[in-house]
Amino acid sequence: MNNCYRFRSASVDLLKYIDSPEVWIVSYIRTRGEYGKGYASAVLRKACEDADREGVCLLLSVAPDEECVMSEQQLADWYARYGFQSVDSEDQACKSWMLRVATMDANKIDKPSLVEIPS
Numbered sequence: 704m705n706n707c708y709r710f711r712s713a714s715v716d717l718l719k720y721i722d723s724p725e726v727w728i729v730s731y732i733r734t735r736g737e738y739g740k741g742y743a744s745a746v747l748r749k750a751c752e753d754a755d756r757e758g759v760c761l762l763l764s765v766a767p768d769e770e771c772v773m774s775e776q777q778l779a780d781w782y783a784r785y786g787f788q789s790v791d792s793e794d795q796a797c798k799s800w801m802l803r804v805a806t807m808d809a810n811k812i813d814k815p816s817l818v819e820i821p822s
């Protein structure tokens with residue numbers, strides 16, 4: 704995994720969260736100016752491909768900027784198409800979190816219960 708993936712004006716920043724099983728947080732995904740041209744999709748796809756190859760679990764919070772042209776629901780639907788699933792939790796603070804388990808070697812990663820959501 705890389706800490707940053709870039710394509711044209713889009714970037715995805717990631718931070719390694721826990722070592723075993725390996726979980727990375729998608730800390731920020733953004734495109735500067737040129738929305739709707741598939742740039743963010745290209746970088747997200749690349750990050751997901753690397754996560755699958757390396758058996759890495761990805762975690763993100765659906766939190767659109769005030770300038771974001773997409774609603775929280777549109778973002779959640781988009782992330783879901785890349786395999787992210789809402790974290791099932793009673794805790795309201797966790798409601799916006801989505802987890803993506805690597806499609807390869809997914810068995811070595813337990814489901815969300817092991818992931819402590821950062822405050």
Ligand SMILES: CC(C)(COP(=O)(O)OP(=O)(O)OC[C@H]1O[C@@H](n2cnc3c(N)ncnc32)[C@H](O)[C@@H]1OP(=O)(O)O)[C@@H](O)C(=O)NCCC(=O)NCCS
Nearest residue numbers: 732733734738739740741742743744765766767768771772
């Ligand atoms: C979210 C963001 C990164 C998307 O960047 P982008 O380069 O426009 O994304 P893409 O062109 O790859 O499109 C991604 C998806 O969103 C959809 N989309 C893009 N613009 C949209 C709009 N205005 N309304 C509805 N859907 C839209 C696309 O159709 C695409 O879905 P698809 O893959 O099913 O076709 C961009 O809006 C952004 O930088 N927002 C501000 C930062 C932010 O809030 N980040 C999210 C933090 S959780």
